[in-house]
Amino acid sequence: MNSIRLVNDDLRPPEPPRRHLISIADLTRDDVERLLGTARTFESTLDRQVKKLPTLKGHLVVNLFYESSTRTSSSFELAAKRLSADTMNIKSSGSSVDKGESLKDTALTLGAYDPDVIVIRHPEIGAPQLVARVTEAHIVNAGDGKNQHPTQALLDLYTIQQDLGRLDGLHVAIVGDVLHSRVARSLVQAFDLVGIRCTLVGPPALLPREMPAETTTDIGVIRDADVVYVLRMQQERMQAGANYVPSLREYTARWGVTPERLRPGQKVMHPGPMNRGVEIDPLVADSADALIETQVRSGLVVRMAVLYDVLTGGPVGVQALAAAEVA
Numbered sequence: 219m220n221s222i223r224l225v226n227d228d229l230r231p232p233e234p235p236r237r238h239l240i241s242i243a244d245l246t247r248d249d250v251e252r253l254l255g256t257a258r259t260f261e262s263t264l265d266r267q268v269k270k271l272p273t274l275k276g277h278l279v280v281n282l283f284y285e286s287s288t289r290t291s292s293s294f295e296l297a298a299k300r301l302s303a304d305t306m307n308i309k310s311s312g313s314s315v316d317k318g319e320s321l322k323d324t325a326l327t328l329g330a331y332d333p334d335v336i337v338i339r340h341p342e343i344g345a346p347q348l349v350a351r352v353t354e355a356h357i358v359n360a361g362d363g364k365n366q367h368p369t370q371a372l373l374d375l376y377t378i379q380q381d382l383g384r385l386d387g388l389h390v391a392i393v394g395d396v397l398h399s400r401v402a403r404s405l406v407q408a409f410d411l412v413g414i415r416c417t418l419v420g421p422p423a424l425l426p427r428e429m430p431a432e433t434t435t436d437i438g439v440i441r442d443a444d445v446v447y448v449l450r451m452q453q454e455r456m457q458a459g460a461n462y463v464p465s466l467r468e469y470t471a472r473w474g475v476t477p478e479r480l481r482p483g484q485k486v487m488h489p490g491p492m493n494r495g496v497e498i499d500p501l502v503a504d505s506a507d508a509l510i511e512t513q514v515r516s517g518l519v520v521r522m523a524v525l526y527d528v529l530t531g532g533p534v535g536v537q538a539l540a541a542a543e544v545a
Contacts, residue, residue: 237528238357240346241366242407250411254376256523257516263300264519273526274303277334282324282349283360284310284340289490289514290360290370294337297521306333321345322352329353334529338362356528364398364455370489371404373520375412377513378445381485386413391440393419393475394449394497397426398456401489402449406431417443420473423462437473445485445509448475448498470496477501485509 238244245253263269279298283291291307298305308328310316315324321340328336329352336353338346339360346359361367379385390409396402396418406429409416416431417439425433440446451469456462463469475486476499486498486508494500502508 236350236354236356237531238346238350238359239368239524239528240350240357240359242368242371242404242411244368245411247411250372250375250408253372253520253523253527254379256526257372257376257519258380260300260522260526261519264515270300270302272302274298274301274334274529277303277529278306278331279303279335279337279525280306280308280328280331280333280355281360282308282328282336282338282340284315284321284338284345285361287339287360289517290339293514293517293521294358294360294525297518297525298335300518301522301525303334303525306331321348325349325352329355335525358524358528361400364400364452365403367400367404367489368408369517369521369524370401371408372524373513373516374401374405374447374487374489375408376520377487377509377516378414378485380516381509381512382444387415388444389415389417389442390445390447391417391419391443392431392447392449393437393440393473395424395451395462396420396429396449397424397462398452399449403429405447420449421463421469437479440475440479441481441484443484445487446475446480448486448488448492450488450491450493450497466496473497474499475502477505480507483507487513489513 263271281291281294295305295307333355335358336349336355337358337360338349340362343363343365345362346357350357359366359368375385382388392402392405406416410430418425418429418431418433419437419440422435474497480502484507486502488498488510492498492503494503503510
């Protein structure tokens with residue numbers, strides 16, 4: 219009896235949904251632990267002579283940045299290249315955006331190149347979701363307005379865990395312009411996932427009420443924290459004419475992070491760019507207890523882990539790939 223081969227598309231198993239990283243809310247604690255573990259594996263490759271891995275060979279990663287960036291854009295580009303992916307970097311300045319092209323049309327144009335991942339930074343909240351709807355690419359949010367910056371939060375968790383040896387039970391004070399900070403919003407969600415207590419510190423007008431964290435205007439409380447996380451004043455996101463603080467000089471006097479306001483050995487972090495002498499004293503920024511340069515190094519391996527994870531669905535085979543030498 220001859221067998222019959224079924225080719226009806228309706229009987230084929232559905233394709234798995236595309237994996238994105240748009241918000242920390244997309245993640246569980248298990249997801250965070252998996253990503254940090256993959257990042258640790260990739261970090262073991264940074265000091266060897268041949269740093270490139272064949273992991274994403276043949277894949278195309280598009281970095282689409284509508285806002286200025288140094289750390290995020292460079293680390294995503296290098297992360298893709300370290301994993302042997304092809305890269306395409308698009309800046310809004312000098313592109314068709316200058317001629318009035320919409321984000322949707324730019325995304326459709328890039329989608330025609332069949333990219334595997336689009337990393338997007340955009341000043342408008344919700345931009346990553348729009349690109350996810352109109353392309354077939356996996357989307358990684360590199361910052362949308364004052365909403366989310368999930369890979370920054372992940373690299374900060376990685377930095378803290380590597381330096382302090384744990385996450386659960388720690389206390390982190392976030393100081394500065396919390397209201398306009400996508401980093402702070404992602405961090406508060408990430409801290410809640412991993413059991414870190416968070417205190418938000420700053421001027422009353424820059425402390426949002428909707429975040430699920432302790433808030434205070436008293437800069438003195440930062441001495442009780444394991445880590446002090448400093449934010450800059452994001453004047454590019456502030457409403458024109460609004461007086462959030464009387465002056466930058468008064469802000470520095472009342473909420474600037476100085477050596478006198480820290481206890482010996484206390485760890486300090488900053489997502490950059492720093493405004494030395496405003497939110498952070500240069501002596502603090504350059505101290506041995508500052509983890510700011512460590513955050514940059516963490517950004518590379520965490521973004522390698524994120525690109526790997528959205529494309530492969532997890533850590534299967536990563537140990538073998540990390541051990542592979544590429545001529």
